Amino acid sequence: MTAVRSAILYAISIVFLVITGYPFVYMVATSLKTQPEFFEHPVSLLSKFNFENYALVFKLGIDKYFLNSIVVSIICVTAIILLSAMISFPLVRMRFKLNRPIFYLFLAGMMIPVHTTLIPIYMLTKQIGLYDSMWALVGPYIAFSLPISVIILTQFIQDIPRELDEAAVMDGASHSRLFWSIVFPLLSPALATIAIYNFIHIWNEFVFGLVLITTPAKMTLPLGLRSFYGEFSVNVPGIMATLTLGSLPLMIAYFLAQEKVVSGLSAGAVKG
Known part of the structure; x- marks a missing residue:
């Protein structure tokens, strides 16, 4: 059997x-x-x-879109990791009147359809002078990635024994020292999980880039795929070559962090 x-x-x-x-x-x-x-x-x-399609990819300047996507993704993922960790720690470890309302506020943020905010964000970026720059993408990408990241990290921090905090405080550690020296390193599986999750989302995002970026030199890789669309035809092999190259960073990032991602996803799945 x-x-x-x-x-x-x-x-x-x-x-x-x-x-x-x-x-x-x-x-x-x-x-x-x-x-x-x-x-x-x-x-x-x-x-x-x-391999002519791969030569065509670089001939059309797709490499600059590739670089733009890397820059935007690295900036956003780094900010998401730091901000979500610094937000989650006090929500779990510190007792104050607003910690639960703030947590529910982030939880409610997951219920907002992202693209319903497209017009307000477009108007805001025009008013503050960030329109048609890569920085116009950074703010929305970070803001819409924080809720799920905070939810994941708060659940992970709850599983870290409080005895570690008490021992560190008895040794004279401040809250900042406790966070950066003890808690933050222990968050590496969860941080790897949210890093890969958000990197994939940001790398493939199209709509906000289409609305907020107009200069070709500032466009990201998903927007650069339009270079293979002619007036009456589509270069499908060229698009596939671009997608193949575009998937390499995602695969490399996942394989490098695979062990921590798996442990982060399974954390809390088995109790006792």
Whole structure:
């Protein structure tokens, strides 16, 4: 019975792997095709390994969009990690009248549809002079990523024994020293989780970039994909080549932090 159950689980795992892995394999295979070859065999995974599409990516200047996305993503993720950690710690460890209302305020922030704020944010960035700059994206990206990040970190901090705090205070540690020297390092699994989660979201975000950025040199990678759209045709292999290159930072970031991400996602799942 155990052998049959294991065989079924392996079969389900293989099917799931094929379903989830096929789109990536198809993307890479299509990026190596020419336009005529793609239209002749659109679903085939076989190609002649033509790398002209990757040369076209850099010829069209996609590398500057790539760099813009990296800069925006790193700035936002760094700010999200620091702000969410500094917000979550006092909400869990300190007792004051507003800690629960503030927590519920962040919880309510998850209920707001992001794109309903598009027009107010557009007007605000115009008024404060940030329109058509990468800094116009940083504020909204950070603001809309904080609620879920704070929720994750508050739950994680609750599982850290308070005895560590008491021992540090008895040794003369201040609240800031307690946070930065003891609690913050222990948050690394949760911080890795929110870093990867938010990095993927920010890296792929399109709508705010489309509305708040107009100068091509300041656009991010999702906006740069429009370079492959002609008036009467679409260069699908070129788009796939760009997506393949664009997925590399996400894959590298995940593999580097894979162990901590898994432990962060499973933290609190098993009690006792």
